[in-house]
Amino acid sequence: MNAVVIAGAGQAGFQTAWTLRSRGFGGSITIIGDEPHLPYQRPPLSKEFLLGKMPVEKADLRPRAFYDQHRIDLKLGERVVAIDRANQKVKLGSGASIPYSKLVLATGARVRTIPLKGALYLRGRDDAERLKHALQQAKTVAIVGGGFIGLEVAATARTLGKTVTVCELQPRLLARAVGSEIASFLQQTHERNAVRIIFGESSPPAAEVTVVGIGVVPNDELARDAGLAVNNGIVADSRLRTSDENIYAVGDCANHEGRRLESVQNAADQGTVAAMNILDANTPYTTVPWFWTDQFDIKLQMAGLSDAADQAVMHGDPATRKFSVFYFREGRMIAADSVNRPRDHINVRKLLASTTPVTPGELDALFPL
Amino acid sequence: MALFSKKPQETARITYISDSGDSRAIDVPDGDSVMEGAIKNGIDGIVAECGGACMCATCHVYVDPAWLDKLPPMQNDEDAMLDSTASDRLPNSRLSCQLRVSKTLDGLIVRTPPTQQ
Numbered sequence: 001m002n003a004v005v006i007a008g009a010g011q012a013g014f015q016t017a018w019t020l021r022s023r024g025f026g027g028s029i030t031i032i033g034d035e036p037h038l039p040y041q042r043p044p045l046s047k048e049f050l051l052g053k054m055p056v057e058k059a060d061l062r063p064r065a066f067y068d069q070h071r072i073d074l075k076l077g078e079r080v081v082a083i084d085r086a087n088q089k090v091k092l093g094s095g096a097s098i099p100y101s102k103l104v105l106a107t108g109a110r111v112r113t114i115p116l117k118g119a120l121y122l123r124g125r126d127d128a129e130r131l132k133h134a135l136q137q138a139k140t141v142a143i144v145g146g147g148f149i150g151l152e153v154a155a156t157a158r159t160l161g162k163t164v165t166v167c168e169l170q171p172r173l174l175a176r177a178v179g180s181e182i183a184s185f186l187q188q189t190h191e192r193n194a195v196r197i198i199f200g201e202s203s204p205p206a207a208e209v210t211v212v213g214i215g216v217v218p219n220d221e222l223a224r225d226a227g228l229a230v231n232n233g234i235v236a237d238s239r240l241r242t243s244d245e246n247i248y249a250v251g252d253c254a255n256h257e258g259r260r261l262e263s264v265q266n267a268a269d270q271g272t273v274a275a276m277n278i279l280d281a282n283t284p285y286t287t288v289p290w291f292w293t294d295q296f297d298i299k300l301q302m303a304g305l306s307d308a309a310d311q312a313v314m315h316g317d318p319a320t321r322k323f324s325v326f327y328f329r330e331g332r333m334i335a336a337d338s339v340n341r342p343r344d345h346i347n348v349r350k351l352l353a354s355t356t357p358v359t360p361g362e363l364d365a366l367f368p369l
Numbered sequence: 370m371a372l373f374s375k376k377p378q379e380t381a382r383i384t385y386i387s388d389s390g391d392s393r394a395i396d397v398p399d400g401d402s403v404m405e406g407a408i409k410n411g412i413d414g415i416v417a418e419c420g421g422a423c424m425c426a427t428c429h430v431y432v433d434p435a436w437l438d439k440l441p442p443m444q445n446d447e448d449a450m451l452d453s454t455a456s457d458r459l460p461n462s463r464l465s466c467q468l469r470v471s472k473t474l475d476g477l478i479v480r481t482p483p484t485q486q
Contacts, residue, residue, distance in 0.1 A: 015418075022413065041420040058405070059420075066411050265425075268418045272486070292424050299446070301424070342423075342446035346453045 002027030004278060005090055005098055007080040007222065008106030009033025011041065011264055012251025014061050015271030016104050021070045023279055029072045030098060032090070034079040037125050038064060043264060045128035046152040047294055050135070051159060056125060080107075083226035085244055102246055102278045105223055105234055106271065109216035109252040109262060114144070114202075119212045122149055134209045139163060141211065142204035146173040146197065148293050149213035151186065154195050155295040157209075165196045167204050173197070178302065179312045181325045182337045186295065193296050216262060218253045233260040238284040240274040248274040256285060259305075263291045288352040290345075297321070301345035304335030304352050313360050316341065316369050324348075326363055333358035343367075381475040385412045385430075388483045397470045403479060404428040404465035414481025421466035423447055427485040428465040429454045433478035437461055441469060456482030 004020060006013045009031050017029045033039065040059040048054040067074050075092070082091040089097050111121040120131050131153070135141065141157045143150045146168030158164045173183045187197060204210050218233040229235035229243040233255030240248050240256060251267035254260065269287040276283045291302045298321070306312075309327035316323030324338040324345075333352070338345040344367045351358055351366070358366065380396035383406050397406030407415040407428075416427035423446045432440065440463065447467045451458050465479065 043420060043422065061408075063409050063411070069411055264419060290424065292419075292422060294422075342449035343452075346449045350453060 003098075003100050004029050004102045004104065005100040006031045006104045006106055007090065008104075008108055008219075008251070008253070009035065009039045009074070009076065010106060010108050010251060010267060011039070011061070012108070012267035012271040013104065013106035014039040015268040016106060016248075016250060016275045017072045018070070019272045019275035020278060021072060023275065025275075025279060027101070030075060031072060032075045032078050032080055032092065032098075034077070035124060035126070036077040038062070038067075038074070038076070040125055041264070042123075045125065046122055046149055047156060049128055050132050050153065050156045052132070056129060059125065080222060083222065083247070085226055085247070088246060100246070102248065104271075104274055104278075105242070105247060105249045105253060106251050106267075107219035107222060107234075107253045109218045111212070112215045112217055114212060114214065116144070116204075116210065116212060119144070119210045121212055122153060123216070131209075131211065135160060135162065138208035140207040141165070141209045142167065142207035143211045143213065144202060144204050145213040145215070146170070147213055147215065148174070148177065150211070151190065151295055152293060153211050153213065154190060155193070158190075158193050158195050159296070162209075163207075164194075165198065165205055165207065166190070167198050167201045169200065169202045171199050176307070178300075178337050179306055179309070179325050179327065181312060181314055181318075182300065182339070185318050185339065186298070186300070189296055189298055216252065218255075218260060220253055223247075223249065223253075231255055239277045239282065240270055240285055241277070248278070250274045261289055263289065265290050288349050290349055297340075299340055299342070301338045301342060302335070303338075303345055303348040304333075306335035306337065309334060311360065313363060315344070315363050315367060324367065326358075326360070328360055331359055341367075379472065381470045381472060381477065383470065383474065384476075384478045385414070386478065386480045387412075387414045388481060399471055401470050402466050403430065403468040403470060403474075403477070406470065407465065407481075412481070414485070415465060416485040417466060418486075423450055423464060423467060426450045426454045426464060429456060429458075429482050429485060430463055430465045430468075430479040431459055431482065432461045432463050432468075433480075434461055436474070436477050439473050439477075441467065443467070454482070455484045455486050 079093045143166045223234040224230040234249035236249040250270035273285040306327040311328040322340040327335040336348040378398040419425040
């Protein structure tokens with residue numbers, strides 16, 4: 001038997017399937033997704049789609065015919081409810097059972113919720129349609145959480161002319177994602193656009209629409225119930241294999257060598273590498289992480305992971321709205337966040353991938369202002 | 370939704386030629402990008418990992434030189450991103466997500482590179 005079953009129809013699941021097929025895998029490929037929709041991209045849901053600039057179908061990763069053409073079997077509106085590792089089968093909610101030679105868990109993550117009546121969340125396409133509809137009727141919007149989703153929704157709602165308040169429990173925005181320089185720049189950008197931000201507060205003021213964006217939790221229960229190692233996500237080794245050699249974990253649900261990331265880049269690139277390893281490439285996952293967010297006139301591009309930094313160096317003048325913050329650990333660059341400086345961003349990605357060490361003294365030469 | 374889907378659409382004919390020489394002509398609606406025209410119609414030489422956000426350089430195309438001056442001008446982020454394409458950047462390289470289709474591009478010919486990743 002040569003059958004790959006992929007649990008999850010998001011970006012990671014899709015990319016796994018397409019990499020297998022485009023690199024010549026001849027066996028069966030089945031993607032099982034619990035939403036009724038074709039696999040789609042999430043990034044536009046908080047931006048172009050919510051703004052009314054794009055119909056929701058445009059978020060589809062590929063049209064239906066693509067899956068037929070490439071013999072990728074989509075089982076939509078279905079969920080894997082159990083893994084029978086001994087017999088290499090997955091059991092679906094409908095009762096059906098599907099055998100696999102390799103199983104890929106791309107089960108994603110779900111929003112963290114709070115007991116707040118009537119609050120809306122934004123994760124999937126249905127959430128986005130609900131939120132878009134609610135925004136059409138509303139004049140006031142309250143947002144709980146000053147993370148990427150909260151700030152993107154705030155910027156979109158403000159652009160649509162709503163009165164917007166953001167509540168953030170921490171004393172600054174994006175505390176887990178970017179350095180304080182970028183956080184305060186984004187705060188100023190929002191405040192300049194008349195978004196009200198309240199720190200140290202998690203209960204929002206009364207508003208016609210309340211949106212909660214306080215992070216996600218990985219969907220790792222399926223793996224845990226099957227006896228796989230789980231720790232803030234499904235534990236995956238350098239090759240993205242779980243503690244069962246026939247089962248891989250990719251994307252938001254995967255804790256790869258102690259790190260779980262939530263991004264398109266991570267989902268797609270892990271899907272690619274898992275597929276290559278299913279094809280016996282024995283490839284470690286080492287891609288430099290990158291991420292982006294669009295808010296008002298700001299395009300913030302992030303490369304590498306800055307959380308272990310012991311030094312941050314401002315490069316350029318935030319007043320020009322074009323600058324980068326470079327992050328160093330023990331004198332060596334580990335990450336950079338760039339605002340409207342795309343060339344800095346792409347060069348950092350290349351330098352981090354090449355493992356060429358970069359010191360603070362080299363910034364002016366490498367990234368001319 | 371009807372606003373988007375029911376309106377009769379103008380299209381422009383875009384020809385995509387793969388690295389191995391396979392050619393396909395597709396009528397792409399005005400306002401879509403050359404990348405979207407490819408993705409919706411199963412042109413596998415274009416990947417578009419980031420979905421058109423000018424973040425990934427996997428929708429790289431070589432534009433037929435006769436069409437270069439009819440294209441929308443290149444912005445800084447596209448120019449920067451083109452420095453990281455998996456296949457060589459040439460003078461006629463563009464990111465197809467940044468090429469918005471309009472009547473002036475009717476007849477456009479693009480070639481997809483040997484690899485995008």
